[in-house]
Every structure is written in C-alpha cells, then in structure tokens.
Amino acid sequence: MTGYGQNERPGGSDRLADEFFLMAHDESTGKPRLAERIAGLGLAGALLGELVVEARIELRQGTVTVLDSSPCDDALAGRVLEFLKQEEHPTRTWLAFFAQSAHDEVGWRLTSAGLLVREGRKRPWQHGRWVPVSPSVAARPTALLCTQLIRGQDLDQRSAVLLGLLRATGLDQPVLWEVRHTAPEAMRRVGEALSTLEASFAELVMQTEAAVGSAIASHRV
Template sequence: MVGVDLSGPRLADDLFFVMHDNRTGRTRLHARLTELGLAAAVLAELMLAGQVTVGSAAGQTRLVVVDATPPGDALPRAVLNHIVAEPSHRLRTWLQFLARTARADVAARMTAAGLLRPPGRRPSRGQVPADANVAAWPAGRVNLAIQRREPLGVQDRVLLGLLVATGGDQLVLWEQDAAYLSGSFAALPAPLQELIAQTEAAVGDAVITRR
C-alpha cells in the first residue's frame, strides 16, 4: 500500500520491544493496553503489505481485504484468514478480538526468530530479549529521529502513532514534541491514521472499564 520494505524488522516485533523492558522483558504498560497496541500492529503489518485497508459500511469502520494472498509470515496469515472468513466485523471488534492473544502470538513469533529467549518457569514475568541492544534499538531509533527533528519512515511513524495511542509515549519518549508528532501522523495514509485513532479509542474504553 505504501511501499514499505517488508524485508526489514516487523512492526509488531518492534512495538513489542518498545513496550517491554529491554533487559527484564517486563511490560511497561498495563497488559490490556499492550495487547491492544500489538493487535493494531499486526493489522498494520497487513495494511503496510497492501493486503488490508479500512472502509466504511452502514456507518461503521471495517477492515476490507484488498489482497487475500496468504502472507509468508504465519501470524499475519492467520489474522488475514480470520478477516476473510468474517468480513462484517467492525475494526474495533477486530482489535478487541486479536488483543486477547496478541502479546503471546507476537512473543511466539519473536522467540521462533531468536529475538526473545524461550519462556522460563514463570513466563508471567516476561520473556527476556536475546540481545538487550537489539531490543533497545526501536525506541532509540525513534527517539533519535525526534531529537534531531528528522523524518521517520512510514513504519516508524505507525510505531510512534501506536505508542502514543496506548500511552506508552509517556514512558518511552525522551521528549514530547507535539508539532513533530502531529506532523508524523498527518503524513500517514488515511487507513493507518484511522487504525491509530481506533486503537486510541479502544485504549480509552479499556481504561474506563478498569476504573
């Protein structure tokens, strides 16, 4: 859809690293917010690959399959299969559904790729990155771009958008630059902007439910 080089790091993997401590593997956010962010990141992978977009039907925001060719990666392939089978669900419904297993699903993919160490006896404490420097790089890369006022690539703009949508920016970003953030989001294609907005709304619902 937007000409992203999909041979590089996967968006959900990068977001997983940003949302977890790069040494202990523990989540920086409440688990539900982490799960919603990762669910959105997996959907964004399909959007970046040009396989899914966002449309409107009967006043509801929904996912629309553009290319049903099975992705080579098992995780987005499974998600795409769900969307193909049940195309009538709202985008918000997909976020809530995928969030139930998103953290475990992304962690399993990263473990298989050697990015995370296999879970220990107490997996609830989080999986430790195989390389702390590799784990720290996605957050460092975004922070350096903000600090230098350099433009981000599309994938990193989505990463930053989802980080803000979940509230993780308050914990991870070295500085808050409202003009830089708004400019980065405005440069994204409309479907990705809508995905970020829907994620933020779902996070808001989750926060209210917890109160």
C-alpha cells in the same frame, strides 16, 4: 471467532508488531511497561498495521476490507489475514479479538527469530515473562525512533503509525522520554507526522485509541 494458533511459533521478522512488543517491555528484564489489556490492543493494532503496510487490507469508517488475500510470507500475518477473509466485523471487534492472543503470538515470533527467550513462572500465580536475549538489540527500535526525532529526520508512514500506536496506548511516555528530555521541540514533529498519515493508518490509530479508551473507562485493564 476462536483462537488463532496460540500454540504455533511463527517465524520472526522485523515487523511493526515486533517493534511495538520490544518497546512495550524493558530491554533488559522483559518487564511489561503497559497493562496486559492495553498492550494487547496495541499489538493487535500493530498486527493490522503490518497488513496495511503490505497493502493487504484497508481500514475505513470502522471496517476492515481485504484487498489482497494471497498467501503471506509471515505465518502470523497469514493467520490474521485468514480470519479477516473469513468473517466481517467492525475494526474494534477485530482489535479486541486479536488482543486476546497477540502478546503470546508476537512473543513466539520474536523467540523464533532468536530475540527473546521464554522465562518460566517463578510462582504459580505469576505469568511467565519474555526476556530479551540481547538488551542492545531489544532497545534498537526505541533508539532508532528517538534518533530520528531528535535529529529531525523525515519519518516514513511506518514510523509515523508506530508513533500513533505508542500515543494511543500511552507507551509514548516511557519510550520517548529521551526525546522530551534532550529535544522537547522535536515532540511537535510527532503531531505533524500523525497529521500526514494515510487514511488507513489514521483510521487504525483512531480505532486503537478508542479501544484503549473504552478498556480504561470500563476498568478492563
């Protein structure tokens, strides 16, 4: 497998990986909240999750099966699906592969949507940073999810799988701090929501968590 369009800038939309990306960065400065490798795996999981949401793929027993290979409206989702169509690999292999470029791919998608700007490197050894155009807009996915939990609102599968990816990567610690502080009893609903995930979503969360655990154990973070 080779890179999947790192130089393209796909159109942005309100998608699972977009929300995970915004949650994984400070809403004002764009400073990462996760190690690069872990964030990449979370974003890779979210990109696969977008295709599960659209009933394009199915995840089961460590494998990915394409259910619908028709063209996607979103360019990035289309590229991910094209790779899944062409080759067969275990889910963990796909996660590791997409994790290599997911950060930049999703960053460009959000830039095209007008939500981020790319800040250049201040020093040669530093990476550039994706900075939100509007802190309030960048904070919206976190605010909405926390509000749902605090108010005891029902969570759909999409929100539940987002929670699963947050927990799998450890991003739930900074993202859900307000819930823990103001309504700690609401944290029980996170476990309840995860227990009701459909099979493909539950498999996605499990495989992402396993990939993160492997990366941490091998010190590849």
